[in-house]
Amino acid sequence: MPWFDNNEMWEVFYDCMFDRDSFETANKQCQQIIDLVGSTVSSVLDLACGPGRHLLGFSRLGLKVTGVDLSGYLLNQAANLLEQESLEATLVHSDLLTYQPKQNFDLITNLFTSFGYYSDPSDNQQILNNAYQKLNDGGSLIIDTFGKExxxxxxxxxxxxxxxxxxxxxxxxxxxxxxxxxxxxxxxxxxxxxxxxxxQHFVYSAEELTMMLKQAGFKTVEIYGSLTRDDYDLAADRLVAVARK
Ligand SMILES: C[S@@+](CC[C@H](N)C(=O)[O-])C[C@H]1O[C@@H](n2cnc3c(N)ncnc32)[C@H](O)[C@@H]1O
Known part of the structure:
Protein backbone atom coordinates (compact mmCIF):
# COMPACT_ATOMS: atom_id res chain seq x y z
CA MET A 1 0.00 0.00 0.00
CA PRO A 2 1.51 3.39 -0.92
CA TRP A 3 2.02 5.84 1.97
CA PHE A 4 -0.76 8.16 0.81
CA ASP A 5 -3.41 5.41 0.87
CA ASN A 6 -3.74 5.38 4.65
CA ASN A 7 -6.91 6.77 6.22
CA GLU A 8 -5.63 6.20 9.74
CA MET A 9 -2.69 8.52 9.16
CA TRP A 10 -4.76 11.25 7.51
CA GLU A 11 -7.06 11.05 10.53
CA VAL A 12 -4.24 11.31 13.07
CA PHE A 13 -2.53 14.19 11.27
CA TYR A 14 -5.77 15.96 10.29
CA ASP A 15 -5.62 18.64 13.00
CA CYS A 16 -2.05 19.64 12.10
CA MET A 17 -2.59 19.74 8.37
CA PHE A 18 -6.09 21.08 8.08
CA ASP A 19 -6.65 23.40 11.04
CA ARG A 20 -9.17 26.24 11.05
CA ASP A 21 -6.63 28.81 9.77
CA SER A 22 -5.82 26.58 6.82
CA PHE A 23 -9.50 26.58 5.81
CA GLU A 24 -9.52 30.40 5.94
CA THR A 25 -6.34 30.53 3.85
CA ALA A 26 -7.83 28.16 1.29
CA ASN A 27 -10.96 30.26 1.08
CA LYS A 28 -8.87 33.33 0.17
CA GLN A 29 -6.81 31.28 -2.28
CA CYS A 30 -9.91 30.42 -4.29
CA GLN A 31 -10.44 34.06 -5.31
CA GLN A 32 -6.67 34.40 -5.94
CA ILE A 33 -6.83 31.37 -8.24
CA ILE A 34 -9.77 32.80 -10.18
CA ASP A 35 -7.88 36.10 -10.55
CA LEU A 36 -4.79 34.20 -11.70
CA VAL A 37 -6.77 32.36 -14.36
CA GLY A 38 -8.11 35.68 -15.63
CA SER A 39 -10.88 34.19 -17.78
CA THR A 40 -14.44 33.10 -17.05
CA VAL A 41 -14.62 29.98 -14.92
CA SER A 42 -17.83 28.17 -14.15
CA SER A 43 -16.69 24.58 -13.52
CA VAL A 44 -13.76 23.42 -11.38
CA LEU A 45 -12.21 20.02 -10.76
CA ASP A 46 -9.97 19.82 -7.68
CA LEU A 47 -7.57 16.87 -8.00
CA ALA A 48 -6.72 15.48 -4.54
CA CYS A 49 -9.27 17.70 -2.83
CA GLY A 50 -8.73 16.21 0.65
CA PRO A 51 -11.22 17.64 3.17
CA GLY A 52 -12.59 20.05 0.56
CA ARG A 53 -10.94 23.27 1.72
CA HIS A 54 -10.97 24.66 -1.83
CA LEU A 55 -14.24 22.99 -2.81
CA LEU A 56 -15.87 25.05 -0.08
CA GLY A 57 -14.20 28.24 -1.31
CA PHE A 58 -15.04 27.69 -4.99
CA SER A 59 -18.57 26.67 -4.12
CA ARG A 60 -19.04 29.88 -2.08
CA LEU A 61 -18.02 31.76 -5.24
CA GLY A 62 -20.93 30.08 -7.04
CA LEU A 63 -18.85 27.70 -9.15
CA LYS A 64 -19.82 24.14 -10.06
CA VAL A 65 -17.24 22.05 -8.23
CA THR A 66 -16.03 18.46 -8.34
CA GLY A 67 -13.43 17.02 -5.99
CA VAL A 68 -11.64 13.70 -6.30
CA ASP A 69 -9.60 12.05 -3.59
CA LEU A 70 -8.41 8.62 -2.55
CA SER A 71 -9.12 9.07 1.15
CA GLY A 72 -12.62 8.16 2.24
CA TYR A 73 -11.90 9.72 5.61
CA LEU A 74 -11.03 13.12 4.10
CA LEU A 75 -13.94 12.99 1.65
CA ASN A 76 -16.30 12.39 4.58
CA GLN A 77 -14.91 15.50 6.24
CA ALA A 78 -15.53 17.40 2.99
CA ALA A 79 -19.09 16.09 2.73
CA ASN A 80 -19.89 17.15 6.32
CA LEU A 81 -18.40 20.61 5.90
CA LEU A 82 -20.26 21.21 2.64
CA GLU A 83 -23.50 20.03 4.21
CA GLN A 84 -23.05 22.36 7.21
CA GLU A 85 -23.11 25.32 4.80
CA SER A 86 -25.68 23.83 2.41
CA LEU A 87 -23.08 24.02 -0.37
CA GLU A 88 -22.98 21.60 -3.25
CA ALA A 89 -20.09 19.69 -4.76
CA THR A 90 -19.63 16.39 -6.52
CA LEU A 91 -17.26 14.24 -4.46
CA VAL A 92 -15.54 11.30 -6.13
CA HIS A 93 -13.74 8.60 -4.19
CA SER A 94 -11.03 7.46 -6.59
CA ASP A 95 -7.35 7.30 -7.33
CA LEU A 96 -6.45 10.23 -9.59
CA LEU A 97 -4.93 7.91 -12.15
CA THR A 98 -8.08 5.90 -12.74
CA TYR A 99 -10.58 8.76 -12.46
CA GLN A 100 -12.33 9.34 -15.77
CA PRO A 101 -14.70 12.31 -15.51
CA LYS A 102 -17.49 12.29 -18.07
CA GLN A 103 -17.43 16.06 -18.55
CA ASN A 104 -14.72 18.67 -19.14
CA PHE A 105 -13.89 21.61 -16.86
CA ASP A 106 -12.87 25.28 -17.21
CA LEU A 107 -10.36 24.96 -14.37
CA ILE A 108 -8.49 22.03 -12.84
CA THR A 109 -6.53 22.50 -9.63
CA ASN A 110 -3.99 20.44 -7.71
CA LEU A 111 -3.16 22.29 -4.50
CA PHE A 112 -1.16 22.16 -1.27
CA THR A 113 1.64 19.90 -2.50
CA SER A 114 -0.49 17.08 -3.89
CA PHE A 115 1.60 16.35 -7.01
CA GLY A 116 4.44 13.89 -7.63
CA TYR A 117 3.22 11.22 -5.21
CA TYR A 118 3.44 8.25 -7.58
CA SER A 119 6.70 6.33 -7.37
CA ASP A 120 6.67 5.73 -11.14
CA PRO A 121 7.47 9.08 -12.81
CA SER A 122 5.32 8.21 -15.83
CA ASP A 123 2.25 8.09 -13.55
CA ASN A 124 2.92 11.67 -12.45
CA GLN A 125 3.16 12.69 -16.11
CA GLN A 126 -0.11 10.84 -16.77
CA ILE A 127 -1.94 13.02 -14.22
CA LEU A 128 -0.94 16.08 -16.27
CA ASN A 129 -1.89 14.37 -19.56
CA ASN A 130 -5.31 13.49 -18.15
CA ALA A 131 -5.84 17.03 -16.83
CA TYR A 132 -5.08 18.44 -20.29
CA GLN A 133 -7.63 16.07 -21.87
CA LYS A 134 -10.31 17.04 -19.35
CA LEU A 135 -10.00 20.83 -19.74
CA ASN A 136 -12.22 22.85 -22.01
CA ASP A 137 -10.39 24.76 -24.73
CA GLY A 138 -8.92 27.87 -23.12
CA GLY A 139 -9.11 26.20 -19.69
CA SER A 140 -6.32 26.23 -17.11
CA LEU A 141 -4.60 23.82 -14.77
CA ILE A 142 -3.16 25.33 -11.58
CA ILE A 143 -0.59 23.41 -9.57
CA ASP A 144 0.49 24.73 -6.17
CA THR A 145 3.41 22.84 -4.69
CA PHE A 146 6.99 23.46 -3.58
CA GLY A 147 9.86 23.22 -5.99
CA LYS A 148 13.12 21.36 -6.01
CA GLU A 149 14.97 24.70 -5.85
CA GLN A 200 8.13 10.51 -0.13
CA HIS A 201 7.24 12.34 -3.29
CA PHE A 202 9.00 13.67 -6.35
CA VAL A 203 9.94 17.34 -6.32
CA TYR A 204 10.36 19.14 -9.61
CA SER A 205 12.23 22.28 -10.56
CA ALA A 206 10.21 25.02 -12.23
CA GLU A 207 11.82 24.04 -15.52
CA GLU A 208 11.09 20.33 -15.10
CA LEU A 209 7.45 20.98 -14.25
CA THR A 210 7.14 23.32 -17.23
CA MET A 211 8.53 20.63 -19.52
CA MET A 212 6.12 18.02 -18.16
CA LEU A 213 3.18 20.39 -18.67
CA LYS A 214 4.29 21.16 -22.24
CA GLN A 215 4.66 17.43 -22.88
CA ALA A 216 1.06 16.99 -21.73
CA GLY A 217 0.06 19.42 -24.48
CA PHE A 218 -0.35 22.74 -22.67
CA LYS A 219 0.22 25.74 -24.95
CA THR A 220 1.63 28.09 -22.32
CA VAL A 221 2.98 27.65 -18.81
CA GLU A 222 3.54 30.49 -16.37
CA ILE A 223 5.53 29.99 -13.19
CA TYR A 224 5.05 32.04 -10.01
CA GLY A 225 6.23 31.94 -6.42
CA SER A 226 2.71 32.35 -5.04
CA LEU A 227 -0.92 32.42 -6.10
CA THR A 228 -0.62 36.22 -6.18
CA ARG A 229 2.03 36.19 -8.92
CA ASP A 230 5.13 36.77 -6.80
CA ASP A 231 8.31 35.84 -8.64
CA TYR A 232 9.60 32.31 -8.30
CA ASP A 233 12.93 33.13 -6.68
CA LEU A 234 14.77 32.26 -3.47
CA ALA A 235 12.21 34.21 -1.42
CA ALA A 236 9.24 32.39 -2.94
CA ASP A 237 6.86 30.53 -0.63
CA ARG A 238 5.53 28.15 -3.25
CA LEU A 239 5.96 26.89 -6.80
CA VAL A 240 2.79 27.74 -8.71
CA ALA A 241 2.30 26.66 -12.32
CA VAL A 242 -0.49 28.06 -14.47
CA ALA A 243 -0.84 25.90 -17.57
CA ARG A 244 -3.25 27.01 -20.27
CA LYS A 245 -4.81 24.76 -22.90
C1 LIG B 1 -1.58 17.37 1.28
S1 LIG B 1 -3.18 16.78 1.02
C2 LIG B 1 -3.91 18.14 0.17
C3 LIG B 1 -5.41 18.14 0.18
C4 LIG B 1 -6.09 19.35 -0.47
N1 LIG B 1 -5.62 19.60 -1.82
C5 LIG B 1 -5.96 20.60 0.36
O1 LIG B 1 -5.40 21.59 -0.13
O2 LIG B 1 -6.43 20.59 1.49
C6 LIG B 1 -2.92 15.58 -0.26
C7 LIG B 1 -4.18 14.87 -0.71
O3 LIG B 1 -3.87 14.01 -1.81
C8 LIG B 1 -4.71 12.88 -1.73
N2 LIG B 1 -4.13 11.84 -2.57
C9 LIG B 1 -2.89 11.34 -2.47
N3 LIG B 1 -2.67 10.43 -3.43
C10 LIG B 1 -3.81 10.36 -4.15
C11 LIG B 1 -4.20 9.59 -5.28
N4 LIG B 1 -3.37 8.71 -5.85
N5 LIG B 1 -5.45 9.75 -5.77
C12 LIG B 1 -6.30 10.64 -5.19
N6 LIG B 1 -5.98 11.41 -4.11
C13 LIG B 1 -4.75 11.26 -3.60
C14 LIG B 1 -4.71 12.57 -0.24
O4 LIG B 1 -5.75 11.68 0.11
C15 LIG B 1 -4.85 13.97 0.33
O5 LIG B 1 -6.18 14.35 0.44
Whole structure:
Protein backbone atom coordinates (compact mmCIF):
# COMPACT_ATOMS: atom_id res chain seq x y z
CA MET A 1 0.00 0.00 0.00
CA PRO A 2 1.51 3.39 -0.92
CA TRP A 3 2.02 5.84 1.97
CA PHE A 4 -0.76 8.16 0.81
CA ASP A 5 -3.41 5.41 0.87
CA ASN A 6 -3.74 5.38 4.65
CA ASN A 7 -6.91 6.77 6.22
CA GLU A 8 -5.63 6.20 9.74
CA MET A 9 -2.69 8.52 9.16
CA TRP A 10 -4.76 11.25 7.51
CA GLU A 11 -7.06 11.05 10.53
CA VAL A 12 -4.24 11.31 13.07
CA PHE A 13 -2.53 14.19 11.27
CA TYR A 14 -5.77 15.96 10.29
CA ASP A 15 -5.62 18.64 13.00
CA CYS A 16 -2.05 19.64 12.10
CA MET A 17 -2.59 19.74 8.37
CA PHE A 18 -6.09 21.08 8.08
CA ASP A 19 -6.65 23.40 11.04
CA ARG A 20 -9.17 26.24 11.05
CA ASP A 21 -6.63 28.81 9.77
CA SER A 22 -5.82 26.58 6.82
CA PHE A 23 -9.50 26.58 5.81
CA GLU A 24 -9.52 30.40 5.94
CA THR A 25 -6.34 30.53 3.85
CA ALA A 26 -7.83 28.16 1.29
CA ASN A 27 -10.96 30.26 1.08
CA LYS A 28 -8.87 33.33 0.17
CA GLN A 29 -6.81 31.28 -2.28
CA CYS A 30 -9.91 30.42 -4.29
CA GLN A 31 -10.44 34.06 -5.31
CA GLN A 32 -6.67 34.40 -5.94
CA ILE A 33 -6.83 31.37 -8.24
CA ILE A 34 -9.77 32.80 -10.18
CA ASP A 35 -7.88 36.10 -10.55
CA LEU A 36 -4.79 34.20 -11.70
CA VAL A 37 -6.77 32.36 -14.36
CA GLY A 38 -8.11 35.68 -15.63
CA SER A 39 -10.88 34.19 -17.78
CA THR A 40 -14.44 33.10 -17.05
CA VAL A 41 -14.62 29.98 -14.92
CA SER A 42 -17.83 28.17 -14.15
CA SER A 43 -16.69 24.58 -13.52
CA VAL A 44 -13.76 23.42 -11.38
CA LEU A 45 -12.21 20.02 -10.76
CA ASP A 46 -9.97 19.82 -7.68
CA LEU A 47 -7.57 16.87 -8.00
CA ALA A 48 -6.72 15.48 -4.54
CA CYS A 49 -9.27 17.70 -2.83
CA GLY A 50 -8.73 16.21 0.65
CA PRO A 51 -11.22 17.64 3.17
CA GLY A 52 -12.59 20.05 0.56
CA ARG A 53 -10.94 23.27 1.72
CA HIS A 54 -10.97 24.66 -1.83
CA LEU A 55 -14.24 22.99 -2.81
CA LEU A 56 -15.87 25.05 -0.08
CA GLY A 57 -14.20 28.24 -1.31
CA PHE A 58 -15.04 27.69 -4.99
CA SER A 59 -18.57 26.67 -4.12
CA ARG A 60 -19.04 29.88 -2.08
CA LEU A 61 -18.02 31.76 -5.24
CA GLY A 62 -20.93 30.08 -7.04
CA LEU A 63 -18.85 27.70 -9.15
CA LYS A 64 -19.82 24.14 -10.06
CA VAL A 65 -17.24 22.05 -8.23
CA THR A 66 -16.03 18.46 -8.34
CA GLY A 67 -13.43 17.02 -5.99
CA VAL A 68 -11.64 13.70 -6.30
CA ASP A 69 -9.60 12.05 -3.59
CA LEU A 70 -8.41 8.62 -2.55
CA SER A 71 -9.12 9.07 1.15
CA GLY A 72 -12.62 8.16 2.24
CA TYR A 73 -11.90 9.72 5.61
CA LEU A 74 -11.03 13.12 4.10
CA LEU A 75 -13.94 12.99 1.65
CA ASN A 76 -16.30 12.39 4.58
CA GLN A 77 -14.91 15.50 6.24
CA ALA A 78 -15.53 17.40 2.99
CA ALA A 79 -19.09 16.09 2.73
CA ASN A 80 -19.89 17.15 6.32
CA LEU A 81 -18.40 20.61 5.90
CA LEU A 82 -20.26 21.21 2.64
CA GLU A 83 -23.50 20.03 4.21
CA GLN A 84 -23.05 22.36 7.21
CA GLU A 85 -23.11 25.32 4.80
CA SER A 86 -25.68 23.83 2.41
CA LEU A 87 -23.08 24.02 -0.37
CA GLU A 88 -22.98 21.60 -3.25
CA ALA A 89 -20.09 19.69 -4.76
CA THR A 90 -19.63 16.39 -6.52
CA LEU A 91 -17.26 14.24 -4.46
CA VAL A 92 -15.54 11.30 -6.13
CA HIS A 93 -13.74 8.60 -4.19
CA SER A 94 -11.03 7.46 -6.59
CA ASP A 95 -7.35 7.30 -7.33
CA LEU A 96 -6.45 10.23 -9.59
CA LEU A 97 -4.93 7.91 -12.15
CA THR A 98 -8.08 5.90 -12.74
CA TYR A 99 -10.58 8.76 -12.46
CA GLN A 100 -12.33 9.34 -15.77
CA PRO A 101 -14.70 12.31 -15.51
CA LYS A 102 -17.49 12.29 -18.07
CA GLN A 103 -17.43 16.06 -18.55
CA ASN A 104 -14.72 18.67 -19.14
CA PHE A 105 -13.89 21.61 -16.86
CA ASP A 106 -12.87 25.28 -17.21
CA LEU A 107 -10.36 24.96 -14.37
CA ILE A 108 -8.49 22.03 -12.84
CA THR A 109 -6.53 22.50 -9.63
CA ASN A 110 -3.99 20.44 -7.71
CA LEU A 111 -3.16 22.29 -4.50
CA PHE A 112 -1.16 22.16 -1.27
CA THR A 113 1.64 19.90 -2.50
CA SER A 114 -0.49 17.08 -3.89
CA PHE A 115 1.60 16.35 -7.01
CA GLY A 116 4.44 13.89 -7.63
CA TYR A 117 3.22 11.22 -5.21
CA TYR A 118 3.44 8.25 -7.58
CA SER A 119 6.70 6.33 -7.37
CA ASP A 120 6.67 5.73 -11.14
CA PRO A 121 7.47 9.08 -12.81
CA SER A 122 5.32 8.21 -15.83
CA ASP A 123 2.25 8.09 -13.55
CA ASN A 124 2.92 11.67 -12.45
CA GLN A 125 3.16 12.69 -16.11
CA GLN A 126 -0.11 10.84 -16.77
CA ILE A 127 -1.94 13.02 -14.22
CA LEU A 128 -0.94 16.08 -16.27
CA ASN A 129 -1.89 14.37 -19.56
CA ASN A 130 -5.31 13.49 -18.15
CA ALA A 131 -5.84 17.03 -16.83
CA TYR A 132 -5.08 18.44 -20.29
CA GLN A 133 -7.63 16.07 -21.87
CA LYS A 134 -10.31 17.04 -19.35
CA LEU A 135 -10.00 20.83 -19.74
CA ASN A 136 -12.22 22.85 -22.01
CA ASP A 137 -10.39 24.76 -24.73
CA GLY A 138 -8.92 27.87 -23.12
CA GLY A 139 -9.11 26.20 -19.69
CA SER A 140 -6.32 26.23 -17.11
CA LEU A 141 -4.60 23.82 -14.77
CA ILE A 142 -3.16 25.33 -11.58
CA ILE A 143 -0.59 23.41 -9.57
CA ASP A 144 0.49 24.73 -6.17
CA THR A 145 3.41 22.84 -4.69
CA PHE A 146 6.99 23.46 -3.58
CA GLY A 147 9.86 23.22 -5.99
CA LYS A 148 13.12 21.36 -6.01
CA GLU A 149 14.97 24.70 -5.85
CA UNK A 150 13.07 25.63 -2.69
CA UNK A 151 13.63 22.25 -1.08
CA UNK A 152 17.35 22.42 -1.79
CA UNK A 153 17.62 26.00 -0.57
CA UNK A 154 15.48 25.91 2.54
CA UNK A 155 15.29 22.32 3.77
CA UNK A 156 15.40 22.46 7.53
CA UNK A 157 17.00 19.37 9.08
CA UNK A 158 15.25 17.76 12.05
CA UNK A 159 12.83 20.24 13.60
CA UNK A 160 9.73 20.43 15.72
CA UNK A 161 6.45 22.35 15.41
CA UNK A 162 4.12 23.02 18.32
CA UNK A 163 0.38 23.33 17.64
CA UNK A 164 -2.29 25.27 19.55
CA UNK A 165 -3.84 22.03 20.78
CA UNK A 166 -0.53 21.02 22.39
CA UNK A 167 0.51 18.49 19.72
CA UNK A 168 4.20 18.39 18.85
CA UNK A 169 5.28 17.36 15.38
CA UNK A 170 8.89 16.36 14.86
CA UNK A 171 10.04 15.97 11.30
CA UNK A 172 13.16 14.84 9.52
CA UNK A 173 13.08 15.97 5.87
CA UNK A 174 15.66 14.83 3.32
CA UNK A 175 16.26 15.24 -0.38
CA UNK A 176 17.23 11.86 -1.75
CA UNK A 177 17.84 10.07 -5.07
CA UNK A 178 19.98 12.84 -6.53
CA UNK A 179 17.59 15.39 -5.02
CA UNK A 180 14.66 14.15 -7.08
CA UNK A 181 12.67 12.90 -4.11
CA UNK A 182 11.58 14.69 -0.95
CA UNK A 183 11.44 12.19 1.86
CA UNK A 184 10.10 13.03 5.28
CA UNK A 185 9.38 11.34 8.57
CA UNK A 186 6.80 12.84 10.91
CA UNK A 187 6.45 11.95 14.55
CA UNK A 188 3.40 13.44 16.17
CA UNK A 189 3.36 13.46 19.95
CA UNK A 190 -0.21 13.80 21.21
CA UNK A 191 -0.98 13.32 24.88
CA UNK A 192 1.12 10.32 25.84
CA UNK A 193 1.23 8.74 22.39
CA UNK A 194 3.56 9.09 19.43
CA UNK A 195 2.40 8.45 15.85
CA UNK A 196 4.93 7.99 13.08
CA UNK A 197 4.44 8.56 9.36
CA UNK A 198 6.95 8.39 6.53
CA UNK A 199 6.29 9.78 3.10
CA GLN A 200 8.13 10.51 -0.13
CA HIS A 201 7.24 12.34 -3.29
CA PHE A 202 9.00 13.67 -6.35
CA VAL A 203 9.94 17.34 -6.32
CA TYR A 204 10.36 19.14 -9.61
CA SER A 205 12.23 22.28 -10.56
CA ALA A 206 10.21 25.02 -12.23
CA GLU A 207 11.82 24.04 -15.52
CA GLU A 208 11.09 20.33 -15.10
CA LEU A 209 7.45 20.98 -14.25
CA THR A 210 7.14 23.32 -17.23
CA MET A 211 8.53 20.63 -19.52
CA MET A 212 6.12 18.02 -18.16
CA LEU A 213 3.18 20.39 -18.67
CA LYS A 214 4.29 21.16 -22.24
CA GLN A 215 4.66 17.43 -22.88
CA ALA A 216 1.06 16.99 -21.73
CA GLY A 217 0.06 19.42 -24.48
CA PHE A 218 -0.35 22.74 -22.67
CA LYS A 219 0.22 25.74 -24.95
CA THR A 220 1.63 28.09 -22.32
CA VAL A 221 2.98 27.65 -18.81
CA GLU A 222 3.54 30.49 -16.37
CA ILE A 223 5.53 29.99 -13.19
CA TYR A 224 5.05 32.04 -10.01
CA GLY A 225 6.23 31.94 -6.42
CA SER A 226 2.71 32.35 -5.04
CA LEU A 227 -0.92 32.42 -6.10
CA THR A 228 -0.62 36.22 -6.18
CA ARG A 229 2.03 36.19 -8.92
CA ASP A 230 5.13 36.77 -6.80
CA ASP A 231 8.31 35.84 -8.64
CA TYR A 232 9.60 32.31 -8.30
CA ASP A 233 12.93 33.13 -6.68
CA LEU A 234 14.77 32.26 -3.47
CA ALA A 235 12.21 34.21 -1.42
CA ALA A 236 9.24 32.39 -2.94
CA ASP A 237 6.86 30.53 -0.63
CA ARG A 238 5.53 28.15 -3.25
CA LEU A 239 5.96 26.89 -6.80
CA VAL A 240 2.79 27.74 -8.71
CA ALA A 241 2.30 26.66 -12.32
CA VAL A 242 -0.49 28.06 -14.47
CA ALA A 243 -0.84 25.90 -17.57
CA ARG A 244 -3.25 27.01 -20.27
CA LYS A 245 -4.81 24.76 -22.90
C1 LIG B 1 -1.58 17.37 1.28
S1 LIG B 1 -3.18 16.78 1.02
C2 LIG B 1 -3.91 18.14 0.17
C3 LIG B 1 -5.41 18.14 0.18
C4 LIG B 1 -6.09 19.35 -0.47
N1 LIG B 1 -5.62 19.60 -1.82
C5 LIG B 1 -5.96 20.60 0.36
O1 LIG B 1 -5.40 21.59 -0.13
O2 LIG B 1 -6.43 20.59 1.49
C6 LIG B 1 -2.92 15.58 -0.26
C7 LIG B 1 -4.18 14.87 -0.71
O3 LIG B 1 -3.87 14.01 -1.81
C8 LIG B 1 -4.71 12.88 -1.73
N2 LIG B 1 -4.13 11.84 -2.57
C9 LIG B 1 -2.89 11.34 -2.47
N3 LIG B 1 -2.67 10.43 -3.43
C10 LIG B 1 -3.81 10.36 -4.15
C11 LIG B 1 -4.20 9.59 -5.28
N4 LIG B 1 -3.37 8.71 -5.85
N5 LIG B 1 -5.45 9.75 -5.77
C12 LIG B 1 -6.30 10.64 -5.19
N6 LIG B 1 -5.98 11.41 -4.11
C13 LIG B 1 -4.75 11.26 -3.60
C14 LIG B 1 -4.71 12.57 -0.24
O4 LIG B 1 -5.75 11.68 0.11
C15 LIG B 1 -4.85 13.97 0.33
O5 LIG B 1 -6.18 14.35 0.44
Missing amino acids: QAAHAIEPVHCTEYNNGDLRFERPLLIENMQVYSNEWILVRDKQAHRWEY
